[in-house]
Amino acid sequence: MPHGKEVFHAGNANLGQLHESRWQWLEQVAGPAVALPTEYPDGYRVPQHRHSRSQLLHALVGVVLVTTRYGRWMVPPDHAMWIPAGTEHSVEMLGDVSMRSVYVMPQAIPGLPEGLRVVGVTDLMHSLIVESEKLPQGGVLEGRGGLIMNLLLHEIPTLPERPLGLPFPSDPRLSALCRRFVAAPSPHATIDEWADAAGMSRRSFTRAFQRQTGLSLSTWRQQACLFAALPRLADGEPITRVALDLGYDSVPAFITMFKRMLGTSPRGYMRGARENVEVARRLIGPVRLESSAP
Missing domain, CATH: 2.60.120.280 (Regulatory protein AraC)
Incomplete structure:
Protein backbone atom coordinates (compact mmCIF):
# COMPACT_ATOMS: atom_id res chain seq x y z
CA MET A 1 0.00 0.00 0.00
CA GLY A 165 -32.66 -0.71 8.57
CA LEU A 166 -34.39 2.37 9.91
CA PRO A 167 -35.92 4.29 6.98
CA PHE A 168 -36.84 7.91 7.64
CA PRO A 169 -39.93 9.56 6.11
CA SER A 170 -39.35 12.34 3.59
CA ASP A 171 -41.96 14.67 5.14
CA PRO A 172 -39.99 17.10 7.37
CA ARG A 173 -42.69 16.95 10.07
CA LEU A 174 -42.56 13.17 10.29
CA SER A 175 -38.78 13.08 9.99
CA ALA A 176 -38.43 15.51 12.90
CA LEU A 177 -40.63 13.29 15.08
CA CYS A 178 -38.57 10.23 14.14
CA ARG A 179 -35.28 11.93 14.96
CA ARG A 180 -36.70 13.02 18.31
CA PHE A 181 -37.78 9.46 19.06
CA VAL A 182 -34.38 7.99 18.15
CA ALA A 183 -32.68 10.50 20.47
CA ALA A 184 -35.04 9.69 23.37
CA PRO A 185 -37.33 6.66 22.78
CA SER A 186 -40.80 7.12 24.28
CA PRO A 187 -42.65 3.95 23.24
CA HIS A 188 -45.81 4.73 25.20
CA ALA A 189 -46.70 7.72 22.99
CA THR A 190 -49.82 6.90 20.96
CA ILE A 191 -50.40 7.24 17.23
CA ASP A 192 -52.84 10.05 17.97
CA GLU A 193 -50.13 11.94 19.86
CA TRP A 194 -47.72 11.53 16.94
CA ALA A 195 -50.40 12.69 14.50
CA ASP A 196 -51.24 15.73 16.65
CA ALA A 197 -47.55 16.66 16.89
CA ALA A 198 -47.31 16.49 13.09
CA GLY A 199 -50.49 18.55 12.67
CA MET A 200 -52.25 15.72 10.82
CA SER A 201 -55.30 13.55 11.27
CA ARG A 202 -54.69 10.00 12.50
CA ARG A 203 -55.66 8.56 9.11
CA SER A 204 -53.47 10.95 7.11
CA PHE A 205 -50.56 10.34 9.48
CA THR A 206 -50.70 6.54 9.33
CA ARG A 207 -51.04 6.54 5.54
CA ALA A 208 -48.17 9.00 5.06
CA PHE A 209 -45.90 7.16 7.48
CA GLN A 210 -46.54 3.78 5.86
CA ARG A 211 -46.12 5.17 2.36
CA GLN A 212 -42.86 7.00 3.10
CA THR A 213 -41.14 4.36 5.25
CA GLY A 214 -42.74 1.10 4.16
CA LEU A 215 -43.41 0.34 7.84
CA SER A 216 -46.20 0.88 10.33
CA LEU A 217 -45.39 3.25 13.20
CA SER A 218 -45.45 0.32 15.62
CA THR A 219 -42.89 -1.67 13.60
CA TRP A 220 -40.74 1.39 13.04
CA ARG A 221 -40.65 2.16 16.76
CA GLN A 222 -39.71 -1.44 17.57
CA GLN A 223 -36.72 -1.17 15.27
CA ALA A 224 -35.80 2.26 16.66
CA CYS A 225 -35.89 0.83 20.18
CA LEU A 226 -33.59 -1.96 19.03
CA PHE A 227 -31.20 0.71 17.76
CA ALA A 228 -31.24 2.25 21.22
CA ALA A 229 -30.76 -1.11 22.98
CA LEU A 230 -27.75 -2.44 21.06
CA PRO A 231 -25.05 -0.02 22.27
CA ARG A 232 -26.30 -0.35 25.86
CA LEU A 233 -26.24 -4.14 25.74
CA ALA A 234 -22.80 -4.07 24.13
CA ASP A 235 -21.65 -1.95 27.09
CA GLY A 236 -22.90 -4.64 29.48
CA GLU A 237 -26.03 -2.96 30.87
CA PRO A 238 -28.52 -5.39 32.48
CA ILE A 239 -31.16 -6.68 30.08
CA THR A 240 -33.98 -5.89 32.54
CA ARG A 241 -32.96 -2.23 32.83
CA VAL A 242 -32.68 -1.79 29.06
CA ALA A 243 -36.04 -3.49 28.43
CA LEU A 244 -37.91 -1.41 31.01
CA ASP A 245 -36.24 1.86 29.95
CA LEU A 246 -37.45 1.24 26.40
CA GLY A 247 -41.03 0.79 27.54
CA TYR A 248 -41.46 -2.97 27.42
CA ASP A 249 -43.93 -4.30 29.97
CA SER A 250 -41.84 -7.41 30.55
CA VAL A 251 -38.38 -8.75 29.84
CA PRO A 252 -39.78 -11.78 27.92
CA ALA A 253 -41.55 -9.42 25.50
CA PHE A 254 -38.26 -7.62 24.86
CA ILE A 255 -36.39 -10.90 24.41
CA THR A 256 -39.01 -12.16 21.93
CA MET A 257 -38.69 -9.00 19.83
CA PHE A 258 -34.89 -9.16 20.02
CA LYS A 259 -34.77 -12.78 18.84
CA ARG A 260 -37.17 -12.07 15.98
CA MET A 261 -35.14 -9.10 14.77
CA LEU A 262 -31.59 -10.36 15.34
CA GLY A 263 -31.88 -14.12 15.40
CA THR A 264 -30.32 -14.38 18.86
CA SER A 265 -31.22 -13.50 22.45
CA PRO A 266 -29.93 -10.34 24.19
CA ARG A 267 -27.72 -12.55 26.36
CA GLY A 268 -26.32 -14.27 23.27
CA TYR A 269 -25.68 -10.88 21.67
CA MET A 270 -23.85 -9.63 24.78
CA ARG A 271 -21.78 -12.81 24.91
CA GLY A 272 -20.87 -12.43 21.24
CA ALA A 273 -19.85 -8.81 21.79
CA ARG A 274 -17.54 -9.81 24.66
CA GLU A 275 -16.04 -12.65 22.63
CA ASN A 276 -15.35 -10.31 19.72
CA VAL A 277 -13.54 -7.93 22.06
CA GLU A 278 -11.32 -10.81 23.17
CA VAL A 279 -10.71 -11.85 19.56
CA ALA A 280 -9.75 -8.28 18.68
CA ARG A 281 -7.36 -8.08 21.61
CA ARG A 282 -5.64 -11.27 20.50
CA LEU A 283 -5.42 -10.02 16.92
CA ILE A 284 -4.40 -6.40 17.46
CA GLY A 285 -3.48 -6.16 21.13
Whole structure:
Protein backbone atom coordinates (compact mmCIF):
# COMPACT_ATOMS: atom_id res chain seq x y z
CA MET A 1 0.00 0.00 0.00
CA PRO A 2 1.21 3.55 -0.62
CA HIS A 3 1.03 4.55 3.05
CA GLY A 4 2.29 3.03 6.27
CA LYS A 5 0.44 2.80 9.56
CA GLU A 6 -1.32 6.06 10.43
CA VAL A 7 -2.58 6.99 13.89
CA PHE A 8 -6.28 7.92 13.99
CA HIS A 9 -6.81 10.23 16.97
CA ALA A 10 -10.11 11.97 17.66
CA GLY A 11 -9.55 15.55 16.61
CA ASN A 12 -6.65 14.74 14.27
CA ALA A 13 -6.89 17.37 11.54
CA ASN A 14 -5.43 14.95 8.98
CA LEU A 15 -8.20 12.35 9.24
CA GLY A 16 -10.06 13.71 6.24
CA GLN A 17 -6.88 13.66 4.16
CA LEU A 18 -6.17 10.08 5.23
CA HIS A 19 -9.62 8.97 4.08
CA GLU A 20 -9.25 10.82 0.78
CA SER A 21 -5.92 9.07 0.25
CA ARG A 22 -7.52 5.68 0.91
CA TRP A 23 -10.43 6.30 -1.44
CA GLN A 24 -8.08 7.42 -4.23
CA TRP A 25 -5.94 4.31 -3.70
CA LEU A 26 -9.02 2.07 -3.87
CA GLU A 27 -9.96 3.57 -7.24
CA GLN A 28 -6.57 2.59 -8.68
CA VAL A 29 -5.76 -0.75 -7.04
CA ALA A 30 -6.10 -4.04 -8.91
CA GLY A 31 -7.73 -7.27 -7.78
CA PRO A 32 -11.36 -8.32 -7.26
CA ALA A 33 -11.33 -7.58 -3.51
CA VAL A 34 -9.27 -5.63 -0.98
CA ALA A 35 -9.51 -6.07 2.82
CA LEU A 36 -8.57 -3.17 5.10
CA PRO A 37 -8.63 -2.84 8.93
CA THR A 38 -9.26 0.46 10.73
CA GLU A 39 -9.52 1.41 14.41
CA TYR A 40 -11.85 4.35 15.16
CA PRO A 41 -12.54 6.32 18.35
CA ASP A 42 -16.00 6.73 19.83
CA GLY A 43 -18.03 9.37 18.05
CA TYR A 44 -15.86 9.62 14.95
CA ARG A 45 -17.83 10.20 11.74
CA VAL A 46 -16.65 9.36 8.24
CA PRO A 47 -18.29 12.02 6.04
CA GLN A 48 -20.52 11.23 3.10
CA HIS A 49 -18.62 9.60 0.25
CA ARG A 50 -18.86 6.85 -2.36
CA HIS A 51 -16.49 4.55 -4.22
CA SER A 52 -16.54 2.39 -7.34
CA ARG A 53 -16.20 -0.82 -5.29
CA SER A 54 -18.94 -2.33 -3.17
CA GLN A 55 -18.10 -2.48 0.54
CA LEU A 56 -18.70 -5.18 3.13
CA LEU A 57 -18.36 -3.17 6.35
CA HIS A 58 -17.87 -5.35 9.45
CA ALA A 59 -17.54 -4.06 13.02
CA LEU A 60 -15.36 -6.58 14.83
CA VAL A 61 -15.83 -4.50 17.99
CA GLY A 62 -18.31 -1.68 18.54
CA VAL A 63 -21.52 -0.53 16.84
CA VAL A 64 -21.66 1.44 13.59
CA LEU A 65 -24.42 3.63 12.17
CA VAL A 66 -24.47 3.89 8.37
CA THR A 67 -26.54 6.69 6.82
CA THR A 68 -27.62 6.97 3.17
CA ARG A 69 -30.37 8.85 1.38
CA TYR A 70 -32.47 5.69 1.75
CA GLY A 71 -32.31 5.50 5.54
CA ARG A 72 -30.10 4.47 8.43
CA TRP A 73 -28.71 1.05 9.23
CA MET A 74 -27.30 -0.18 12.52
CA VAL A 75 -24.31 -2.53 12.27
CA PRO A 76 -23.63 -4.25 15.61
CA PRO A 77 -20.88 -6.82 16.25
CA ASP A 78 -21.41 -10.15 14.47
CA HIS A 79 -23.00 -8.24 11.57
CA ALA A 80 -21.89 -6.43 8.44
CA MET A 81 -23.31 -3.83 6.07
CA TRP A 82 -23.28 -4.44 2.34
CA ILE A 83 -22.98 -1.10 0.52
CA PRO A 84 -23.26 -1.39 -3.28
CA ALA A 85 -20.77 0.45 -5.47
CA GLY A 86 -21.60 4.10 -6.08
CA THR A 87 -23.86 4.47 -3.03
CA GLU A 88 -23.25 7.70 -1.10
CA HIS A 89 -22.98 6.98 2.62
CA SER A 90 -21.56 8.25 5.89
CA VAL A 91 -20.46 6.17 8.89
CA GLU A 92 -20.71 7.08 12.59
CA MET A 93 -18.96 5.17 15.38
CA LEU A 94 -21.05 4.38 18.47
CA GLY A 95 -18.24 3.49 20.85
CA ASP A 96 -14.66 2.56 19.96
CA VAL A 97 -14.86 0.55 16.74
CA SER A 98 -12.50 -2.05 15.32
CA MET A 99 -13.61 -2.10 11.70
CA ARG A 100 -12.81 -4.58 8.96
CA SER A 101 -13.93 -3.66 5.44
CA VAL A 102 -13.74 -5.71 2.26
CA TYR A 103 -13.97 -3.62 -0.93
CA VAL A 104 -15.29 -5.69 -3.83
CA MET A 105 -15.38 -5.02 -7.57
CA PRO A 106 -19.08 -5.07 -8.61
CA GLN A 107 -18.52 -7.81 -11.19
CA ALA A 108 -16.11 -9.89 -9.07
CA ILE A 109 -18.53 -12.84 -9.05
CA PRO A 110 -22.14 -13.39 -10.13
CA GLY A 111 -24.87 -13.06 -7.51
CA LEU A 112 -23.51 -10.29 -5.30
CA PRO A 113 -26.31 -8.35 -3.53
CA GLU A 114 -27.67 -5.41 -5.49
CA GLY A 115 -29.15 -3.38 -2.62
CA LEU A 116 -28.15 -2.06 0.79
CA ARG A 117 -28.52 -4.63 3.55
CA VAL A 118 -27.33 -5.61 7.01
CA VAL A 119 -26.27 -9.24 7.19
CA GLY A 120 -25.32 -11.66 9.92
CA VAL A 121 -21.64 -12.64 9.85
CA THR A 122 -21.18 -16.40 10.15
CA ASP A 123 -18.22 -17.94 11.96
CA LEU A 124 -16.76 -18.89 8.58
CA MET A 125 -17.11 -15.37 7.17
CA HIS A 126 -15.68 -13.86 10.36
CA SER A 127 -12.58 -16.05 10.02
CA LEU A 128 -12.24 -15.26 6.31
CA ILE A 129 -12.41 -11.50 6.93
CA VAL A 130 -9.79 -11.72 9.69
CA GLU A 131 -7.49 -13.82 7.48
CA SER A 132 -8.02 -11.67 4.37
CA GLU A 133 -6.66 -8.53 6.03
CA LYS A 134 -3.32 -10.33 6.54
CA LEU A 135 -2.92 -10.97 2.81
CA PRO A 136 -0.99 -8.75 0.39
CA GLN A 137 -3.36 -6.09 -0.89
CA GLY A 138 -3.54 -4.51 -4.29
CA GLY A 139 -3.21 -7.34 -6.79
CA VAL A 140 -4.49 -10.70 -7.95
CA LEU A 141 -3.79 -13.30 -5.25
CA GLU A 142 -2.69 -16.85 -5.95
CA GLY A 143 -2.30 -20.00 -3.86
CA ARG A 144 -3.71 -19.92 -0.32
CA GLY A 145 -4.43 -16.19 -0.48
CA GLY A 146 -6.41 -16.58 -3.68
CA LEU A 147 -8.44 -19.43 -2.19
CA ILE A 148 -9.26 -17.39 0.94
CA MET A 149 -10.40 -14.35 -1.02
CA ASN A 150 -12.34 -16.43 -3.53
CA LEU A 151 -14.22 -18.26 -0.77
CA LEU A 152 -14.90 -14.94 1.00
CA LEU A 153 -16.44 -13.52 -2.18
CA HIS A 154 -18.66 -16.56 -2.67
CA GLU A 155 -19.85 -16.44 0.95
CA ILE A 156 -21.16 -12.87 0.64
CA PRO A 157 -24.40 -13.78 -1.21
CA THR A 158 -25.18 -16.48 1.38
CA LEU A 159 -25.05 -14.23 4.46
CA PRO A 160 -28.47 -13.95 6.19
CA GLU A 161 -30.11 -10.54 5.88
CA ARG A 162 -31.10 -8.84 9.16
CA PRO A 163 -33.91 -6.22 9.42
CA LEU A 164 -31.79 -3.48 10.99
CA GLY A 165 -32.66 -0.71 8.57
CA LEU A 166 -34.39 2.37 9.91
CA PRO A 167 -35.92 4.29 6.98
CA PHE A 168 -36.84 7.91 7.64
CA PRO A 169 -39.93 9.56 6.11
CA SER A 170 -39.35 12.34 3.59
CA ASP A 171 -41.96 14.67 5.14
CA PRO A 172 -39.99 17.10 7.37
CA ARG A 173 -42.69 16.95 10.07
CA LEU A 174 -42.56 13.17 10.29
CA SER A 175 -38.78 13.08 9.99
CA ALA A 176 -38.43 15.51 12.90
CA LEU A 177 -40.63 13.29 15.08
CA CYS A 178 -38.57 10.23 14.14
CA ARG A 179 -35.28 11.93 14.96
CA ARG A 180 -36.70 13.02 18.31
CA PHE A 181 -37.78 9.46 19.06
CA VAL A 182 -34.38 7.99 18.15
CA ALA A 183 -32.68 10.50 20.47
CA ALA A 184 -35.04 9.69 23.37
CA PRO A 185 -37.33 6.66 22.78
CA SER A 186 -40.80 7.12 24.28
CA PRO A 187 -42.65 3.95 23.24
CA HIS A 188 -45.81 4.73 25.20
CA ALA A 189 -46.70 7.72 22.99
CA THR A 190 -49.82 6.90 20.96
CA ILE A 191 -50.40 7.24 17.23
CA ASP A 192 -52.84 10.05 17.97
CA GLU A 193 -50.13 11.94 19.86
CA TRP A 194 -47.72 11.53 16.94
CA ALA A 195 -50.40 12.69 14.50
CA ASP A 196 -51.24 15.73 16.65
CA ALA A 197 -47.55 16.66 16.89
CA ALA A 198 -47.31 16.49 13.09
CA GLY A 199 -50.49 18.55 12.67
CA MET A 200 -52.25 15.72 10.82
CA SER A 201 -55.30 13.55 11.27
CA ARG A 202 -54.69 10.00 12.50
CA ARG A 203 -55.66 8.56 9.11
CA SER A 204 -53.47 10.95 7.11
CA PHE A 205 -50.56 10.34 9.48
CA THR A 206 -50.70 6.54 9.33
CA ARG A 207 -51.04 6.54 5.54
CA ALA A 208 -48.17 9.00 5.06
CA PHE A 209 -45.90 7.16 7.48
CA GLN A 210 -46.54 3.78 5.86
CA ARG A 211 -46.12 5.17 2.36
CA GLN A 212 -42.86 7.00 3.10
CA THR A 213 -41.14 4.36 5.25
CA GLY A 214 -42.74 1.10 4.16
CA LEU A 215 -43.41 0.34 7.84
CA SER A 216 -46.20 0.88 10.33
CA LEU A 217 -45.39 3.25 13.20
CA SER A 218 -45.45 0.32 15.62
CA THR A 219 -42.89 -1.67 13.60
CA TRP A 220 -40.74 1.39 13.04
CA ARG A 221 -40.65 2.16 16.76
CA GLN A 222 -39.71 -1.44 17.57
CA GLN A 223 -36.72 -1.17 15.27
CA ALA A 224 -35.80 2.26 16.66
CA CYS A 225 -35.89 0.83 20.18
CA LEU A 226 -33.59 -1.96 19.03
CA PHE A 227 -31.20 0.71 17.76
CA ALA A 228 -31.24 2.25 21.22
CA ALA A 229 -30.76 -1.11 22.98
CA LEU A 230 -27.75 -2.44 21.06
CA PRO A 231 -25.05 -0.02 22.27
CA ARG A 232 -26.30 -0.35 25.86
CA LEU A 233 -26.24 -4.14 25.74
CA ALA A 234 -22.80 -4.07 24.13
CA ASP A 235 -21.65 -1.95 27.09
CA GLY A 236 -22.90 -4.64 29.48
CA GLU A 237 -26.03 -2.96 30.87
CA PRO A 238 -28.52 -5.39 32.48
CA ILE A 239 -31.16 -6.68 30.08
CA THR A 240 -33.98 -5.89 32.54
CA ARG A 241 -32.96 -2.23 32.83
CA VAL A 242 -32.68 -1.79 29.06
CA ALA A 243 -36.04 -3.49 28.43
CA LEU A 244 -37.91 -1.41 31.01
CA ASP A 245 -36.24 1.86 29.95
CA LEU A 246 -37.45 1.24 26.40
CA GLY A 247 -41.03 0.79 27.54
CA TYR A 248 -41.46 -2.97 27.42
CA ASP A 249 -43.93 -4.30 29.97
CA SER A 250 -41.84 -7.41 30.55
CA VAL A 251 -38.38 -8.75 29.84
CA PRO A 252 -39.78 -11.78 27.92
CA ALA A 253 -41.55 -9.42 25.50
CA PHE A 254 -38.26 -7.62 24.86
CA ILE A 255 -36.39 -10.90 24.41
CA THR A 256 -39.01 -12.16 21.93
CA MET A 257 -38.69 -9.00 19.83
CA PHE A 258 -34.89 -9.16 20.02
CA LYS A 259 -34.77 -12.78 18.84
CA ARG A 260 -37.17 -12.07 15.98
CA MET A 261 -35.14 -9.10 14.77
CA LEU A 262 -31.59 -10.36 15.34
CA GLY A 263 -31.88 -14.12 15.40
CA THR A 264 -30.32 -14.38 18.86
CA SER A 265 -31.22 -13.50 22.45
CA PRO A 266 -29.93 -10.34 24.19
CA ARG A 267 -27.72 -12.55 26.36
CA GLY A 268 -26.32 -14.27 23.27
CA TYR A 269 -25.68 -10.88 21.67
CA MET A 270 -23.85 -9.63 24.78
CA ARG A 271 -21.78 -12.81 24.91
CA GLY A 272 -20.87 -12.43 21.24
CA ALA A 273 -19.85 -8.81 21.79
CA ARG A 274 -17.54 -9.81 24.66
CA GLU A 275 -16.04 -12.65 22.63
CA ASN A 276 -15.35 -10.31 19.72
CA VAL A 277 -13.54 -7.93 22.06
CA GLU A 278 -11.32 -10.81 23.17
CA VAL A 279 -10.71 -11.85 19.56
CA ALA A 280 -9.75 -8.28 18.68
CA ARG A 281 -7.36 -8.08 21.61
CA ARG A 282 -5.64 -11.27 20.50
CA LEU A 283 -5.42 -10.02 16.92
CA ILE A 284 -4.40 -6.40 17.46
CA GLY A 285 -3.48 -6.16 21.13
CA PRO A 286 -5.03 -3.41 23.27
CA VAL A 287 -7.44 -1.35 21.18
CA ARG A 288 -5.42 1.42 19.50
CA LEU A 289 -6.85 4.30 17.51
CA GLU A 290 -4.90 3.59 14.37
CA SER A 291 -5.13 2.25 10.85
CA SER A 292 -2.93 0.12 8.67
CA ALA A 293 -4.87 1.27 5.62
CA PRO A 294 -3.79 3.91 3.14
